[in-house]
Amino acid sequence: MPNGFELLQSLINGLGVGLVYGLIAIGFCVIYNASGIVNFAQGVFVMLGGMFAHTLLTRLGLPMLAAAVISIVLVAMVGVLVQVLVINPMWQRKAPLFAIILATLAVQLLIEQIVILTLGDQPRTYPEFTLGGPLKLGPIAIGYQLFWILGCGAVMVVALQLFFNRTRVGRALRACSQNREAAALLGIPVASMLMLSFALSAALGAAAGILITPTQYTAYSVDGPFGINGFIAAIIGGFGSAPAALVGGTLLGVVQAGAIVFFGAGYKNVVALTILLIVLLFFPNGLFGGWGKRV
Amino acid sequence: MTADSPSPALIEVNGLAASYGHVAALKPIDLRVEEGEFVTVLGPNGAGKTTLLRAMSRLIASDGKIKFKGRDITGVPTHRLAKLGIIMVQEGRGLFSEMTVQENLQLGAYGLGGSRDQVEGRFEQVFRLFPRLRERAGQVAASMSGGEQQMLAVGRALMAGPKLLMLDEPSLGLAPMVAAGILDTLGELNRSGLGILLVEQKAPQALKLARRVYILSSGYMRAELPAQDIKSHHDLARYYFH
Ligand SMILES: Nc1ncnc2c1ncn2[C@@H]1O[C@H](COP(=O)(O)OP(=O)(O)OP(=O)(O)O)[C@@H](O)[C@H]1O
Numbered sequence: 001m002p003n004g005f006e007l008l009q010s011l012i013n014g015l016g017v018g019l020v021y022g023l024i025a026i027g028f029c030v031i032y033n034a035s036g037i038v039n040f041a042q043g044v045f046v047m048l049g050g051m052f053a054h055t056l057l058t059r060l061g062l063p064m065l066a067a068a069v070i071s072i073v074l075v076a077m078v079g080v081l082v083q084v085l086v087i088n089p090m091w092q093r094k095a096p097l098f099a100i101i102l103a104t105l106a107v108q109l110l111i112e113q114i115v116i117l118t119l120g121d122q123p124r125t126y127p128e129f130t131l132g133g134p135l136k137l138g139p140i141a142i143g144y145q146l147f148w149i150l151g152c153g154a155v156m157v158v159a160l161q162l163f164f165n166r167t168r169v170g171r172a173l174r175a176c177s178q179n180r181e182a183a184a185l186l187g188i189p190v191a192s193m194l195m196l197s198f199a200l201s202a203a204l205g206a207a208a209g210i211l212i213t214p215t216q217y218t219a220y221s222v223d224g225p226f227g228i229n230g231f232i233a234a235i236i237g238g239f240g241s242a243p244a245a246l247v248g249g250t251l252l253g254v255v256q257a258g259a260i261v262f263f264g265a266g267y268k269n270v271v272a273l274t275i276l277l278i279v280l281l282f283f284p285n286g287l288f289g290g291w292g293k294r295v
Numbered sequence: 296m297t298a299d300s301p302s303p304a305l306i307e308v309n310g311l312a313a314s315y316g317h318v319a320a321l322k323p324i325d326l327r328v329e330e331g332e333f334v335t336v337l338g339p340n341g342a343g344k345t346t347l348l349r350a351m352s353r354l355i356a357s358d359g360k361i362k363f364k365g366r367d368i369t370g371v372p373t374h375r376l377a378k379l380g381i382i383m384v385q386e387g388r389g390l391f392s393e394m395t396v397q398e399n400l401q402l403g404a405y406g407l408g409g410s411r412d413q414v415e416g417r418f419e420q421v422f423r424l425f426p427r428l429r430e431r432a433g434q435v436a437a438s439m440s441g442g443e444q445q446m447l448a449v450g451r452a453l454m455a456g457p458k459l460l461m462l463d464e465p466s467l468g469l470a471p472m473v474a475a476g477i478l479d480t481l482g483e484l485n486r487s488g489l490g491i492l493l494v495e496q497k498a499p500q501a502l503k504l505a506r507r508v509y510i511l512s513s514g515y516m517r518a519e520l521p522a523q524d525i526k527s528h529h530d531l532a533r534y535y536f537h
């Protein structure tokens with residue numbers, strides 16, 4: 001049996017990962033609510049965020065902030081590219097939704113291959129944003145990166161809420177999620193809104209990847225696990241509001257971390273998928289019943 | 296422009312036809328609404344009324360030509376029509392049901408861009424017409440009564456400042472009194488110069504308001520008459536069951 005401190009320590013570690021899952025989950029929601037598309041390439045944005053940031057840091061020697069901002073912009077552009085080159089043509093031809101969703105999976109595999117060919121297949125990482133950690137509280141150690149994840153996560157969620165509720169374009173994006181035809185009839189350019197949702201979602205994923213990489217590593221293959229856990233977090237949150245997705249992710253991360261302590265690391269995915277099944281069986285609309293305003 | 300047509304129609308549709316797969320729901324039809332005119336299209340269930348309005352607002356593909364104030368707008372996509380001044384209130388109202396009355400109205404003014412004064416002015420105008428909406432400004436659209444929702448749908452359309460308002464069965468599912476109230480308001484709007492194309496199944500009042508009436512049945516335009524020529528429902532029956 002692990003002692004209390006070990007458990008607490010791993011729950012704290014789980015909090016960081018969970019918040020990152022939450023950010024990825026918000027990315028899923030943004031696209032899903034604007035279009036009904038579940039973008040399985042969501043994990044790719046996370047992976048690219050970490051990979052781009054690493055490349056800019058090590059090859060170009062940029063400072064962290066610059067590397068992060070440029071990576072986020074680049075990944076947002078990748079998101080737009082995916083929408084313009086793959087999603088939109090299918091959308092315009094009225095392809096069935098499942099075909100579009102399948103296409104996002106193909107995009108993931110394609111981008112993975114491109115990354116292997118251009119940046120290589122070796123795992124890599126970079127230092128935490130603030131060096132000198134961790135913060136020691138008795139036997140508990142808290143890496144400084146966790147504070148960065150908490151802070152940046154909070155800022156992003158607040159910014160998103162303001163964007164969706166207070167700005168004209170944010171409101172229009174929500175309108176598209178509720179009634180696309182009515183939105184178009186009022187003059188809202190629905191196709192551009194879908195493009196925007198991909199940019200936004202990709203930027204969120206990239207930020208998540210940049211934040212989490214120092215605590216573990218990144219490689220062409222991390223997109224799958226991040227994508228799946230983000231997706232589960234989105235389901236727990238009910239594909240609803242940004243805060244609900246964030247809570248879903250945090251819950252998932254913390255429970256996973258606890259499970260590792262009790263059952264061993266091999267059970268991490270079993271636990272995640274068990275949570276998914278339980279939520280799907282008993283709370284098909286997510287833990288919050290889809291109450292929250294949709295993002 | 297020739298001498299005998301001093302000003303072009305507000306909207307003019309020629310040979311408009313639409314189909315779902317192999318089912319031709321709308322046979323080529325002609326239709327026009329003059330500036331400031333109130334025109335009603337009557338037709339029974341499945342006549343093609345919704346198809347007509349959806350084709351006119353480019354929500355579905357169609358053949359034929361559409362001119363707005365003499366300008367060919369056949370290829371203009373849906374989201375560009377609002378800016379021209381063409382707004383449709385959909386069958387079933389098409390509200391953003393999880394948003395508040397206020398937000399729905401605000402979205403109606405999307406085309407105005409950021410201009411705050413103009414948006415405020417429109418709000419006032421809509422609230423004067425439908426005081427109920429002012430009282431309910433913070434309420435979520437889905438939680439309102441059918442009549443209030445229809446007021447919101449019309450109010451939202453007015454926020455865009457349309458020149459042509461197209462409505463698909465606004466009286467559907469409403470108590471006769473409530474429906475009459477909505478139609479009265481449409482009459483009022485028309486008297487202040489708004490062109491209206493109203494689609495209804497059977498509405499004695501829609502006939503009273505209209506200057507001209509088209510009769511649509513099984514996708515065919517059966518007749519175009521001055522409204523006063525239709526005295527009762529019996530007059531319609533012979534067009535419906537051709
Ligand atoms: N999406 C669709 N797919 C196939 N057929 C359709 C579709 N929508 C409408 N139709 C058919 O086209 C014809 C016209 O339908 P439409 O909805 O335009 O009628 P309507 O006059 O609006 O009827 P209502 O008064 O019931 O609203 C009907 O026969 C209908 O069954």
Ligand SMILES: [Mg+2]
Binds near residue numbers: 386
């Ligand atoms: Mg109809």
